[in-house]
Amino acid sequence: MYSSVYNDNSFSNIRVLLNKKEFQKAYDLLQKISDKCSEWYYLTGLSAMKIGYYDEGEEYMQKATTMDPNNEEYSHAYNQYNQYRNDYNRNSYNYNRRKRNDLDGCCCCCCGDDCCDTICQLWCADQCCECFGGDFISCC
Structure with missing residues (x-):
């Protein structure tokens, strides 16, 4: 099943450690x-x-899959990792994109993004200042 050059139990011992989360x-x-x-x-x-x-692990798993392309365990694990990575990247991109789009052109997080105009930035600064007992803009 495995293209191993070893006659001892070193890999089975390694698998035991992996199963024990060591x-x-x-x-x-x-x-x-x-x-x-x-x-x-x-x-x-x-x-x-x-x-x-992750980068090192991906390279090693890819090499194992290339060396033994008929090994389903290797290819399944490598494909599963790639699917997880792609889902993560897609979800994080959409999350950050949705977060920017939900602001409707205004930012109430004092982030200073380009989407914030000067009035909104001043209002945010005033709100933060008031939270700490100060008053940045006395009319608001």
């Missing part, structure tokens, strides 16, 4: 292995992603 320990053990096969790239990529090294 991602850093698995990653560190994998770094000590010098002969790299598709299983090494897959497990290293998986552990790297789980500890937050």
